[in-house]
Every structure is written in structure tokens, then in C-alpha cells.
Amino acid sequence: MDYAKLYTPIAEELPLVDQAIQEVGRVEFPWLSSLLRHVLSARGKRLRPVMTLLAGRCFAYDPERLVPMAASVELLHTATLVHDDTLDGAARRRGIPTVNQAWSSDVAVLFGDYLFAASGEMVSRTRNVRAMRLFAQTLMEVCNGEMAQHFAAYQPELTREEYFRRISKKTGALFALATESGAFLSAAPEPLVHQMKTYGHQLGIAFQIADDILDFAGDETTLGKPVGGDLAQGTLTLPVILLMERYPRSSPARDYLEHGRQPEDLERTIRAVCDPDLLAEAYRVAAGFSHEAAAALDPVPDSAARRCLLALAEYALSRRS
Amino acid sequence: MDYAKLYTPIAEELPLVDQAIQEVGRVEFPWLSSLLRHVLSARGKRLRPVMTLLAGRCFAYDPERLVPMAASVELLHTATLVHDDTLDGAARRRGIPTVNQAWSSDVAVLFGDYLFAASGEMVSRTRNVRAMRLFAQTLMEVCNGEMAQHFAAYQPELTREEYFRRISKKTGALFALATESGAFLSAAPEPLVHQMKTYGHQLGIAFQIADDILDFAGDETTLGKPVGGDLAQGTLTLPVILLMERYPRSSPARDYLEHGRQPEDLERTIRAVCDPDLLAEAYRVAAGFSHEAAAALDPVPDSAARRCLLALAEYALSRRS
Numbered sequence A, B: 001m002d003y004a005k006l007y008t009p010i011a012e013e014l015p016l017v018d019q020a021i022q023e024v025g026r027v028e029f030p031w032l033s034s035l036l037r038h039v040l041s042a043r044g045k046r047l048r049p050v051m052t053l054l055a056g057r058c059f060a061y062d063p064e065r066l067v068p069m070a071a072s073v074e075l076l077h078t079a080t081l082v083h084d085d086t087l088d089g090a091a092r093r094r095g096i097p098t099v100n101q102a103w104s105s106d107v108a109v110l111f112g113d114y115l116f117a118a119s120g121e122m123v124s125r126t127r128n129v130r131a132m133r134l135f136a137q138t139l140m141e142v143c144n145g146e147m148a149q150h151f152a153a154y155q156p157e158l159t160r161e162e163y164f165r166r167i168s169k170k171t172g173a174l175f176a177l178a179t180e181s182g183a184f185l186s187a188a189p190e191p192l193v194h195q196m197k198t199y200g201h202q203l204g205i206a207f208q209i210a211d212d213i214l215d216f217a218g219d220e221t222t223l224g225k226p227v228g229g230d231l232a233q234g235t236l237t238l239p240v241i242l243l244m245e246r247y248p249r250s251s252p253a254r255d256y257l258e259h260g261r262q263p264e265d266l267e268r269t270i271r272a273v274c275d276p277d278l279l280a281e282a283y284r285v286a287a288g289f290s291h292e293a294a295a296a297l298d299p300v301p302d303s304a305a306r307r308c309l310l311a312l313a314e315y316a317l318s319r320r321s
Helices: A003-010 A014-023 A030-041 A047-057 A063-088 A105-124 A129-151 A160-184 A190-217 A238-246 A252-258 A263-273 A276-296 A304-318 B003-010 B014-024 B030-041 B047-057 B063-088 B105-124 B129-151 B160-184 B190-217 B238-246 B252-258 B263-273 B276-296 B304-318
Strands: none
Touching: A003 A047, A003 A304, A014 A047, A014 A063, A030 A063, A030 A105, A030 B129, A047 A063, A047 A160, A047 A190, A047 A304, A063 A105, A063 A129, A063 A160, A063 B105, A105 A129, A105 B063, A105 B105, A105 B129, A129 A160, A129 B030, A129 B105, A129 B129, A160 A190, A160 A238, A190 A238, A190 A263, A190 A276, A190 A304, A238 A252, A238 A263, A238 A276, A252 A263, A263 A276, A276 A304, B003 B047, B003 B304, B014 B030, B014 B047, B014 B063, B014 B105, B030 B063, B030 B105, B047 B063, B047 B160, B047 B190, B047 B304, B063 B105, B063 B129, B063 B160, B105 B129, B129 B160, B160 B190, B160 B238, B190 B238, B190 B263, B190 B276, B190 B304, B238 B252, B238 B263, B238 B276, B252 B263, B263 B276, B276 B304
């Protein structure tokens, strides 16, 4: 599937989002602007801004408010990545060195804070109290999810339900912010705002599961980071949980977690997780959430933008990076 | 001076601010609520909330909006302290162990993020776009100041002007947010909103200088943290800058910074800075800013609240912790 086709209905406005994000980089301090240019140069897929704009495009599209909203969601996402990478001690992200790697952990903490602030400033440009309030509530939810993940690190007892609850906060909430705000900033009727929120939330979960699968089964070069990184950081994700459900008594994953985290056990876990049957099962679970996302769009009137959102739900499962 | 007398005109509302802050601690996760209770238990002087409420009390006082505003400023301040302490590796704050000490640096980063989010959620309860926007802009400014401080660490060439610029961002901006928002949320005429902003900004600088003096000349037990901590972290403050201005060629401070940061040079610097003449000069500089703060209130109509703000400008210089 060609990702670029997914944003045809908003092709004119997406560059404005990029522009708004790049403008954040124009600041007086040379060291700050080099940090900003570094981080903002690694353009991701801009998935969240695309979702905000497409959600708005289904209703009374208002780019003047949707562009800063979309930019703020992307900046918020970038801020969380900067802190995540610092805590994980990750060396690379999107193919370039992380801030903690290129500068230091201390700089990355301060710079992540700055990006949180910049994302808050950006959302304030919508001049919409509801958007600003939802934005802050979402950040609380995301931090909650991050902390839940941290406190559950290396715990082999993590259940599917706990995993879903965690990624629902960590990723679902941010996707839901993207689509819900896109809808209400475009004067969507309340019941459809709710549907758009559900769409984003369920798609976020599907997307995170696909991400967690790629962490094991993806290609290091395409991903821009090493395979098996989540488990190495102690984060148990669906593929590992499925493996441990299949072999409750003994598995390389359990060996890794319970016997001093040996590199060879990590290697064995990666191989065991990459079993085609197990991966297929994990993708089926992701597909379930993706289908729920698509179903949430049932009451939304047909339009090119709605068809793109439906295609995006498919894309979440098919992507390879 | 009795600090409690400074908030007589707002004595009824200050406990409501405390209540709002404590309510942030009521969350579902046991580990999160224990973190919150830990951090929020160390009640500071609530100086910033007092300033917001007093600034509002000078005009059409509206506690319904001022209480969340005041609480959000305090939460924002607390969030920055949690990250500061983490970067400094500080062990104690307000007499209790820091989050990084009691849990870990990773937890402190995530928890600081959560507090930033909670402060943003709190300000959104004002339902006032201007307050929310100023709040985000202030956080950008504060982060900017923190980064400037970080990148200037251990640089013996720091000038007074650079120091003022840095603390103007780091502390002045947050104090200005407290008083400016208090004024406009209470329908103050624009010129007086501006005066209140100036008052807060200049008082913040005076307050920070007094803080920086206490870091050398204060009592460890009263302060709840070790003496000379700023310089040990590489942060040059006014007392050290004055010392180096007096002895441009050679001083224990320069020895400390240029010759491998020996503990005995730090001790010698602390003794040299505590010279009564030098401390008096530092206090004169602080008094200059404090007087500018007081002068900014000239056009504000007389009231009990205004008299308290004037007394607060004196208090900034007299406090010992």
C-alpha cells in the first residue's frame, strides 16, 4: 500500500504542519536550534498529523485550527520519544543518533521538557479550550502508561489485559487525541466525535501491536534500531506474552527474565517469537483492534477522507517500518 | 517578618489551592499515588500561589479561576524541581529524599513529565485561553533558562548579564506568570496587568538571587540541602560572579573550576563568598530588583492585597530558607 495515497485529501495542508513544526526550530540559542534541527530533521511518517487532518476533513474542515492541532500532536509524540530514548539508553531513532547519544541524558531530559512546552504552546494556537484541555489530559494518560510500563519491567507475570491497558494509555490515548480533536475542531456532531475518538484509540492499539511485532520480526536497517530492543529494556509486549502463554512452564523469554538476562536467551527468544504461527496470531490480535477502528467509522458519512482513514486501518497492519 | 501575615487577604482561598494540589495525588495506581503523596507532602512556602491570589485580590477577585491557576503554577514549579534534582543528582529537597533518590532517575523523569501534564490539566480548569497559552509559553522560557544554565556549566567566563538573563527565564518567567495571570483572570485593566507582570518578573529575579546567596550563606538544616551545592553542580551564581569580578586573576572559585574541581577549593570558595562585604553587595543587587518590583505596583490602587505584595518584595530579601 502506498502511504502517500492515504493523505491525498489533505495533501495541501500536510506541508503546513511540517512548516509549523520546523518553525519551532527557529530560536535564538545556537545550541537549542541545533538540537531542534537534529530532532525535527528525522521526519517520521507524520501519522498522527495525517489522522488529525483526515478526521477533520470528514466534517467542516478548518485548516487554520487543524494545522496547529496536528503539529502539536506530532511535537508531543516527539517529546515522549526523546524521553523514552533517554530512559532506554537508545542510541538511534529514525536512523539518526538520539539526543541522549549525540549530547547527553541530561540535555535530553531538558530538551524533552522544552518540546513538551512547545507542543503545549502549539495547541494553544487553536485558541480552543476543549483542545487544550484534552491535550493535557492525554499527556497525563500517556505518562501514566509510560510509568506503568516502567514499573512492570522484567515482570514475567504480565497478562494480555495488563498489556492492552498499558498500550491503550501509551499509544491509544495519543491517537485518540489526534482524531477526536480533528473532529470537534471541525464541528462534527458529538456522537461522531465519539466515534472518531474510538477509531483513533483502537487504531492506536493496533498500531502499537504491529510496532511491537516489528521490534522482533522487522529489519534492523528499515527500522533504524536493533531488533529485540523492547525485551532488552524489560518491556514485555504481545509477541513475548503469546510465547509465554503457549509455553507457560518454560520458554527462552522466561529464561531471559529469570536467569540474569543473558544475551543468548534474548537471541533464543527472538527466534522463538519469529515462529510464523506465533506472528500470525499476534497479527490477528492487531487486526481485531484495526477492525474495531474501521467499524467505528460506520456512522461517519462517506467521503474521500473517510476512505483514507479506513485504508489507514489496513496500513497499520501492513507496514514494515 | 511573619510570612503568614503576607497572605491574610487570601487566607480563605490558600487552603483551596492546597486541596486542588492534593487532589492530583488521588489516582488509581498505587505506585503513582505514593510518588505524588511523597512529593506533594513536602509543602513549600506556596509563594507562587500566594502571589497569584494576591495579584487577583487587587482587582475583581475570582477564586473559581484563581485557585486552579495558582495550583497549576505550583505544580509546574514542583515538576521543574523534580527534573532539576534528577539532573543534579540531588539527594534531598525540602528536607525529604528526592524522587531520584527514593526511587530512581528514570522514575523521576517520568514522574516529572506526569507533573507537567497535571499542571497543564490544572490550568485548563480556568477555561481561559490566555492563561493556558501564557502557561505554555512560560514553560518554554523556563526550559530555555534551564538549558542555558546547563550549557554554561563550569564556564568561569559567565558575566553578570548572562546570569541575569538566565535567572530571568528560569525564575522570573514563572513568577511573572503567577502575577500576570492573577491580574488578567481578575479583569485588571491591561496596563495594570503589565505592571503586575513586571512586579512578578523583577521579584522572581530578586528571589533567585537571595536563593543563590543562601546556597552559600544559609544553614544546611534550615535549607534542607547542602551548602555550596550550586557551584558543585557547575552552576555559577551571583556570589561567585562577584567574587571573580573582585579577583579577576585568581580566586578559589577559579581554582575550583579550572583545576579539576577539588573539594578543598569548593570549601575555600564557600568561605571566600561568605565575606560580609561580598554578601552585602550581593544583597544590594537583589534589593535593586526587589525595589523595581515594588515600584511596578505604584499605579495599582491601594488595598490590603497590594500592601502584602509590597511586603513580599521585602520578604524575598529577608528570608533564611
